[in-house]
Amino acid sequence: xxxTAGAPKSLADLSTLLAGDIKVKVAGIxxxxxLRGKFMSKEKFISAAKPDGFGFCxxxxxxxxxxxxxxxxxxxxxxxxxxRDLIATIDLSTYRRIPWEDxxxxxxxxxxxxxxxxxxxxxxxxxxKITTDRASxxxxxxxxxxxxxxxxxxxxxxxxxxxxxxxxxxxxxxxHGYSLLRTQLNNDYFHDIFNLATQFGVxxxxxxxxxxxxxxxxxxxxxxxxxxxxxxxxxxYLTKSIGMKRGVVPSFMAKPWGNLPGCSGRxxxxxxxxxxxxxxxxxxxxxxxxxxxxxxxxRENAAFQDxxxxxxxxxxxxxxxxxxxxxxxxxxxxxxxxxxxxxGGEAFWAPNAVTYGYDSRAASIRVLSPPSVPPSATRFExxxxxxxxxxxFALSAVxxxxxxxxxxxxxxxxxxxxxxxxxxxxxxxVKMLPxxxxxxxxxxxxxxxxxxxxxxxxxxxVEHFGGTREHEVKLxxxxxxxxxxxxxxxxx
Numbered sequence: 001x002x003x004t005a006g007a008p009k010s011l012a013d014l015s016t017l018l019a020g021d022i023k024v025k026v027a028g029i030x031x032x033x034x035l036r037g038k039f040m041s042k043e044k045f046i047s048a049a050k051p052d053g054f055g056f057c058x059x060x061x062x063x064x065x066x067x068x069x070x071x072x073x074x075x076x077x078x079x080x081x082x083x084r085d086l087i088a089t090i091d092l093s094t095y096r097r098i099p100w101e102d103x104x105x106x107x108x109x110x111x112x113x114x115x116x117x118x119x120x121x122x123x124x125x126x127x128x129k130i131t132t133d134r135a136s137x138x139x140x141x142x143x144x145x146x147x148x149x150x151x152x153x154x155x156x157x158x159x160x161x162x163x164x165x166x167x168x169x170x171x172x173x174x175x176h177g178y179s180l181l182r183t184q185l186n187n188d189y190f191h192d193i194f195n196l197a198t199q200f201g202v203x204x205x206x207x208x209x210x211x212x213x214x215x216x217x218x219x220x221x222x223x224x225x226x227x228x229x230x231x232x233x234x235x236x237y238l239t240k241s242i243g244m245k246r247g248v249v250p251s252f253m254a255k256p257w258g259n260l261p262g263c264s265g266r267x268x269x270x271x272x273x274x275x276x277x278x279x280x281x282x283x284x285x286x287x288x289x290x291x292x293x294x295x296x297x298x299r300e301n302a303a304f305q306d307x308x309x310x311x312x313x314x315x316x317x318x319x320x321x322x323x324x325x326x327x328x329x330x331x332x333x334x335x336x337x338x339x340x341x342x343x344g345g346e347a348f349w350a351p352n353a354v355t356y357g358y359d360s361r362a363a364s365i366r367v368l369s370p371p372s373v374p375p376s377a378t379r380f381e382x383x384x385x386x387x388x389x390x391x392x393f394a395l396s397a398v399x400x401x402x403x404x405x406x407x408x409x410x411x412x413x414x415x416x417x418x419x420x421x422x423x424x425x426x427x428x429x430v431k432m433l434p435x436x437x438x439x440x441x442x443x444x445x446x447x448x449x450x451x452x453x454x455x456x457x458x459x460x461x462v463e464h465f466g467g468t469r470e471h472e473v474k475l476x477x478x479x480x481x482x483x484x485x486x487x488x489x490x491x492x
Contacts, residue, residue: 001132001226003093004201014049014092018042021105025098028056028088028109029124031468032065032334033390035237037109045107048090055085056111061122061464064471071474074467075460076122086120087112094230096201100192100241108230122464124392127457128226131396134455135279135403140287142225142399145205145276146232148387150239151256152189152214155249166482168256170214171248177211189246193218193239200238202231215271216250222276225395232273232391254333254386255340270341271387276368277398278379279317288314289375306358306416309369310378318380319412320405321365321398322354324450325384326433329440330469331397331457336437336476338386343435351383354431357417364433367416384433393465400456407455437476441469 008014018024024045027037040048048054062077063069077083094108111123119126132142152171160168171189176182183190193216194207203221210217220231239250255270278288288310290299298308307315325332333339342352357363359372366381373379385394404410414431424430434440444451445466451457457465 001093001129001230002224004096007093007095009092011046011049015046017095018046018105024105024107025101026088026090026107026109028060028111029233029390029392030060030065031122031124031390031393031465033124033233033236033388033392034065035233036060039104045090048088049092051089053087053089053109053112055114056088056109057083058086059083061086061111061120064468070468071471072467075464076120085114087114087117091125096234097199098241099196099199100238100245121458121461124229124390125226127461128229128392128396131399131403132225135399138403138406139282140403141280141282141284142395143222143278143280144225144228144395145220145222146228146235146391147217147219147272147274147276148232148235148252149210149215149217149271149273150387151212151251151253151271152186152216152243153249153251154214154247156244156247157249160249168249172209172214174213175211176209179209182209186246186248189242189248190216192242192246196242197235197238200234202235202238225277225399229391229395252387254335254338254388258340272341272383273385273387273389273391273394275382275385275389275391275394275398276379277382277395277402279313279402286376286378287311288317288369288380289378290370292375295370295375303412304416306356306367306418307369307412309371310367313406314378314380315412316405316408316410317402318356318365318367318405319410320403320408321380321382321401322356322412322414323405323410324401324456325354325364325397326431327444327446327450328397328401328457329384329434330437330444330465331393331451332382332385332389333437333440334390334393334469335386335388336472338388339434339436339440341386342384342433352433352435353425354414354433355417355420356380356414360417363417396457401450404450404453404455437469438473441466441473444469 008017021042023039025039027035030036058077088109090107090109096106097103098106110125111120113120121127135142154169154171172182172185194204197204205221206219243250278286281287302308342350351364355363356365358367360366364384369378382398420430434443452459452462
């Protein structure tokens with residue numbers, strides 16, 4: 001993993017680094033992508049920074065996003081094992097200081113099983129580290145980027161509760177993508193995000209307004225996969241923290257509204273997270289790129305014109321992702337709400353099918369290669385996840401599927417999206433992805449699911465994470481929504 005600037009390389013370095021501090025903040029990540037952490041005294045932290053780590057209550061893997069224990073006992077944390085401690089190991093390479101919190105030092109942790117001392121496979125940082133280690137064993141380095149779109153509301157946690165989460169006020173009115181004018185309304189908040197992110201070690205490539213009331217989009221700088229996932233989860237943390245100080249609630253919920261007024265009629269607006277991926281060799285060269293000698297004419301043995309300017313290895317990677325993506329949907333779209341964006345709006349444009357295409361924003365996987373980008377920037381953009389994704393699970397799914405494709409030397413047999421019409425999603429010519437968390441979880445948990453394969457996520461991960469998604473589905477199925485009340489209370 002790419003270490004942060006100034007990260008200590010030894011315990012001696014750590015003591016010097018913290019010489020002027022009295023406390024340190026640490027955090028791990030749960031399956032919903034929520035940071036769970038605490039402050040530690042400097043002395044306790046330095047002691048815990050040794051390889052033995054420190055105890056951390058396993059209940060963070062035994063309850064949901066609102067701290068309610070799961071509907072059924074799962075493998076990692078339960079009544080039977082007394083919600084015992086896990087071992088948290090501090091990753092010194094994640095060092096940074098929190099500029100909006102008196103520059104307190106901050107580190108991320110990963111979790112281990114207390115008996116075997118093996119990485120906990122359901123721990124988001126651990127499964128992505130396992131993934132990148134598998135790639136490294138084959139001579140590959142995983143690199144990635146994440147783009148977030150997110151709504152911003154002129155609210156506070158208190159007003160959200162007072163309004164029962166309804167009739168929220170967007171930070172700015174209207175639809176103003178790439179507007180230089182709209183950011184002037186909340187200049188301090190807008191610039192704080194970019195400036196403090198840089199100080200926090202979360203580098204940003206681009207930051208602008210996006211179409212939709214109060215919507216911003218931020219592209220995080222391309223880096224190694226684990227550092228990218230760390231940066232993505234910490235970007236949410238810093239944005240929400242800055243928002244609290246500025247009277248703003250940023251939301252990464254995939255589809256907070258059913259419809260928005262558009263320029264013509266009604267449009268459905270959703271919040272996405274596009275993830276970009278590529279592999280490099282040990283020399284740092286992009287192995288998805290063609291050799292310079294082939295760039296002019298393209299690759300002769302390409303399966304289709306859309307993959308003519310990517311390497312054969314990249315084509316195998318793409319074939320692997322397409323082959324198994326339906327079995328790994330909960331890792332890409334983990335929430336009930338996330339699937340609403342896959343069924344709303346113009347069906348042809350929703351990333352709800354097993355599709356790809358050269359520089360195509362209509363496809364679920366966009367192939368970026370020459371001539372639209374330089375060979376060194378050759379990559380895939382996976383457009384399926386919403387902004388509510390857990391970036392560790394999403395990146396793990398994409399890289400594991402792609403590595404599986406390379407290992408099996410999979411052939412790309414599916415034509416690009418340009419070969420299909422909108423009707424082909426309805427007549428079966430295009431394979432569709434699950435469009436509800438319930439169907440996606442059922443598919444992932446089937447005995448023959450690609451996700452269960454040992455070189456993928458494996459049974460332990462699937463059983464635990466699948467159980468957490470079944471819990472979400474159960475709560476949703478038991479809920480009585482406003483839509484139901486408005487539709488049926490008078491006329492049924």
